[in-house]
Amino acid sequence: MSTSESPELLIEREGDIVTWTLNLPDLRNAISDEPIIDAIVAAVNAVNADQSVRAVILTGAGSAFSAGGNVKAMATGDGLFGGAGHTQRVGYRQGIQRIPRAMYTLEVPVVAAVNGPAVGAGCDLAMMCDLRIASSTAFFAESFVKLGIIPGDGGAWFLPRIIGPSRAAEMALTGDRVDAGTALQWGMVSEVVEPGELLGAARQLAERIAVNPPVAVRMTKKLLRESSQQTLDQLLEMSAAMQGLAHQTEDHREAVTAMLEKRPGTYAGR
Secondary structure (H helix, E strand, C coil), X not given: CEEEECCCEEEEEECCEEEEEECCHHHCCCCCCHHHHHHHHHHHHHHHCCCCCCEEEEXXXXXXXXXXXXXXXXXXXXXXXXXXXXXXXXXXXXXXXXXXXXXXXXXXXXXXXXXXXXXXXXXXXHHCCCEEEEECCCEEEXXXXXXXXXXXXXXXXXXXXXXCHHHHHHHHHHCCEEEHHHHHHCCCCCEEECHHHHHHHHHHHHHHHHCCCHHHHHHHHHHHHHHCCCCHHHXXXXXXXXXXXXXXXXXXXXXXXXXXXXXXXXXXXX
16 A cells, blocks of 8 residues: 555555545635645556556545635635636636546546535536545535635536536526435445445445456547547447557457456556
């Protein structure tokens, strides 16, 4: 096991799975300030550069997953929330919007272990992940409208793709909370567990992913991401090209041999 720590984001690696922990519990893991934005973007870049990483788990320290924006900074007009309208526009583009852009380019699957409230941009951060497991104490709220603002971090793009346009509209236009049980019914999360079981459940899911040939996993994630933006013909063309690459890998040959020999495969990411 290896660890590296920054004040805002704890990074722990065990085997081929990396865990990121948002580490601003006094701010309920708000993600609107520059240091945490920088830390998340740097973590994504580090994983993308390391072909030995096969999955990521994202969770929060303390009682919250993430409260999204720093409401105290909103009240005082500090940082991202200060200045004229045109400067705030630039601030969003160069600030918190770096997170959805980075998360969208993350090449390995990421499992959100939602340990508590996921509110506003924190809800959206969970939606940026590929899979979500929630603690029974968690809830989700696309609550920007309650503060007289809009989902400025891409939530209006991510949320409908997870739960559909009607339910996304309900969440975004009312700002109401969705508890963990409802989130499970809506397909927002794939599992709800007791708080003490959350990280173990997320780890088990990540291991189920990591056991597979990593090149194929990364390319499959890419296809899933692109499928929402491309026509069928475009996606089939990309799939054909990627399949040609997959057939040439050592891991593909090992997977076929292992299946014929009725044994688990051992994959090197080549």
